[in-house]
Amino acid sequence: MTARREVSLDLTEAELERFGRRLGRVAFDEGVFVCLYGELGAGKSTLARAACRGAGVTGPVPSPTFTLVNQYEVDGGAAVQHADLYRVDTVEGLLDMGWEALVQSVGAVFVEWADRATAYLPSDRWDIRLDFVDSPSRRRVGIVALGSAPPIPGAEAHP
Amino acid sequence: MIRLALDTSTPIGSVAVGRGDEVLAESLITVRATHSEAVLPEIDRLLTVCGLTASDLQGVVVGGGPGSFTGVRIAAALAKGLCHARGLDLYSFSSLAAVAAGTRCTEPVCAMFDARRGQVYAAGYRVGTGLEELFAPRADSLEQVLAGLDPSGWFFAGDGAGAGEESIRSAGGRVLDSELWVPRAGSLLWLASVDPDRGRVEDPGRWEPEYVRLPAAQREQGG
Secondary structure (H helix, E strand, C coil): CCCECEEEEEEEHHHHHHHHHHHHHHHHHHCCEEEEECCCCCCHHHHHHHHHHHCCCCCCCCCCCCCCEEEEEECCCEEEEEEECCCCCCHHHHHHCCHHHHHHCCCEEEEECHHHHHHHCCCCEEEEEEEECCCCCEEEEEEEEECCCCCECCCCCCC | CEEEEEECCCCEEEEEEEECCEEEEEEEEECCCCCHHHHHHHHHHHHHHCCCCHHHCCEEEEECCCCCHHHHHHHHHHHHHHHHHHCCEEEEECHHHHHHHHHCCCCCEEEEEEEECCEEEEEEEEECCCEEEEEEEEEECHHHHHHCCCHHHCEEECHHHHHCHHHHHHCCCEECCHHHCCCCHHHHHHHHHHCHHHHEECCHHHCCCCCCCCCCHHHHHCC
């Protein structure tokens, strides 16, 4: 299993779920800021939910579409944050939802629809792009580790 | 003109009381969690030390960020509250400008705070009889900041410079002693006395601090 700075994979939903858990585990350990991009239905929520699980969140993981940010305390107080910028379409909206605090926070952050904040993203982060492919049951997952963000864990199934 | 100055944008907060550019009393407070509990009693204490009361104040000078999101809001809320309650004038200067002013360095100074996750808040200044801004505060990676200037002609200050000291030195820049990294309230008093027009806030009720990573709403509308 080699860790890389750039990874592209075609995964089924079950594989996406497993890979998300592994990503979430590393994101939690290293405090990674994770940005998710992709059209509606591309699998951002599936991946983010799995990543929250991998980061140690045990209760329900509802969508933050309306709350904008859901914060979880795991493992004796460390925070895992799951944000969704779908409904945020202005700079004022970003300010009001606490974007600056989210970026400055310590710990794992998973952001869906991160393209809504393109100009305001931190330098150290993982960018994860989800795309449809010919087979409707699979998704293409492209991941890039930017700045001093840790390398991306391998996709091999060794949970 | 008796003014109160405060800055809580970094882990070291500062409060000062001054008459014109004369600092009557100044405190530095290192707080681990939050400045909200320490700053208000310190304002009281300094006023008492100076033999003054809140009714002697004519203005408040606030370090208006950038910095810790929570810290910047604490100073902003306190300053706005005081101005509203007592009808005082509000002055705001960048917390990075406060660092640069405090160095009294005759070479260009790049003040930097740690903005987390690979970025710094950085701005460039030249200190003279006043403070000249050489480049405006922005959030960027240290590499990009260093690429945008000739580091050998600059001195660097602030906790962002401390974290990036190795890169700055290897690029030829010089990092000032850590005692000069703090946005001191006394420096804010100096800024307000040498350049009051630049800091003056017309409508304290509507004023917001500068988060830098997200541009202020007014600037966004202005294009």
